[in-house]
Amino acid sequence: MRKRFQKVIVYILCIAMTAVPFSVLSELKANAAESIVVVIDPGHGGSNLGTDYLPIPEKMYTMVVAQHMKEELEKYQNLQVYLTHTEDIDMSLKERAEFAASVNADFLFSLHFNMSLSHALYGSEVWVPSTGQLYSQGYSAANEFLIQFEEMGLFNRGIKTRIGSNGKSDYYGIIRESSIRGIPAIIVEHCHVDNSNDASYMQSPDRLKEFGIRDAEAVARYFGLVSKDGKTDYGSYAPLAVPVPANRVWNDTTAPSYVNANLLKYDRTGKYATVELTALDEESVIQYYSYSYDNGLTWSALQQWTKGSPTMTISISMGYGKKDTLIFKAYNLYDRTTESNVIYLN
Numbered sequence: 398m399r400k401r402f403q404k405v406i407v408y409i410l411c412i413a414m415t416a417v418p419f420s421v422l423s424e425l426k427a428n429a430a431e432s433i434v435v436v437i438d439p440g441h442g443g444s445n446l447g448t449d450y451l452p453i454p455e456k457m458y459t460m461v462v463a464q465h466m467k468e469e470l471e472k473y474q475n476l477q478v479y480l481t482h483t484e485d486i487d488m489s490l491k492e493r494a495e496f497a498a499s500v501n502a503d504f505l506f507s508l509h510f511n512m513s514l515s516h517a518l519y520g521s522e523v524w525v526p527s528t529g530q531l532y533s534q535g536y537s538a539a540n541e542f543l544i545q546f547e548e549m550g551l552f553n554r555g556i557k558t559r560i561g562s563n564g565k566s567d568y569y570g571i572i573r574e575s576s577i578r579g580i581p582a583i584i585v586e587h588c589h590v591d592n593s594n595d596a597s598y599m600q601s602p603d604r605l606k607e608f609g610i611r612d613a614e615a616v617a618r619y620f621g622l623v624s625k626d627g628k629t630d631y632g633s634y635a636p637l638a639v640p641v642p643a644n645r646v647w648n649d650t651t652a653p654s655y656v657n658a659n660l661l662k663y664d665r666t667g668k669y670a671t672v673e674l675t676a677l678d679e680e681s682v683i684q685y686y687s688y689s690y691d692n693g694l695t696w697s698a699l700q701q702w703t704k705g706s707p708t709m710t711i712s713i714s715m716g717y718g719k720k721d722t723l724i725f726k727a728y729n730l731y732d733r734t735t736e737s738n739v740i741y742l743n
């Protein structure tokens with residue numbers, strides 16, 4: 398705010414100085430318009446590799462996407478874009494937030510790629526601050542990113558908060574340190590590097606560039622930006638309006654409360670089972686389900702749950718070999734799971 402006030406003063410002084418050439422004046426006039434400051438944080442760097450499941454560590458991917466995002470955002474008016482770092486260096490989360498504060502950032506976007514211990518998860522997710530205005534801003538911007546990723550064909554794993562074990566602050570350092578400084582910060586997990594569903598999204602420079610462009614578009618829509626050439630105008634675009642929560646928005650720490658599998662039909666000749674699966678969770682949504690023929694010893698790949706629906710009717714090919722049981726597992730927004738009853742097929 399202080400910086401903007403100074404800019405206005407400088408502008409007024411310049412108008413008063415009639416000797417200033419017109420071209421300089423118009424330049425200053427453009428700068429005097431309220432400029433939005435965006436900080437892009439390429440996740441990790443230096444000795445902090447990030448996810449190193451692939452031969453190329455996460456820090457390299459985040460830097461490439463961040464550069465493309467910055468380049469794309471610079472096509473818009475009234476916007477200043479910074480990266481927290483442009484070299485492959487160690488930088489603490491606090492230093493990143495301090496940098497954002499030093500440039501009077503309106504928002505910090507921390508870019509990441511994900512991995513799960515089981516290697517079973519796939520899709521995109523965004524972590525947001527858990528309180529007040531920062532939550533509203535974070536959620537609304539996160540929604541724009543996930544719209545972009547869904548358009549690319551990625552599974553939407555949702556918008557999430559996570560509270561630290563003290564119960565008093567956000568778990569993720571970049572969100573916590575930015576929140577302390579009054580800056581909304583979100584962690585954008587583009588996709589999972591360790592799952593075949595997502596692998597193709599990061600296999601080529603072109604696909605990484607697409608992430609950068611999509612990230613920029615999400616930001617442009619969120620802030621209602623207009624491109625310098627005037628061809629793209631999000632001025633009348635309305636991002637999701639998120640009410641400011643009265644209390645801290647807690648993450649779900651419990652598994653789905655109820656999962657039931659009801660065999661509707663078993664076709665012995667075609668060897669497929671039709672099952673009505675019901676999964677309930679009072680605190681968050683159901684995201685995936687999987688099934689097992691061997692009483693939970695091995696599980697299928699994760700299948701997408703129809704969001705918002707408590708019940709799905711599923712047809713499962715039983716394939717070859719003796720399989721006389723079927724059991725299901727439902728995953729909620731936070732990947733906590735509950736198993737169903739066992740279905741006996743004999």
Ligand SMILES: [Zn+2]
Pocket residue numbers: 440441447448455508509510
């Ligand atoms: Zn990361």
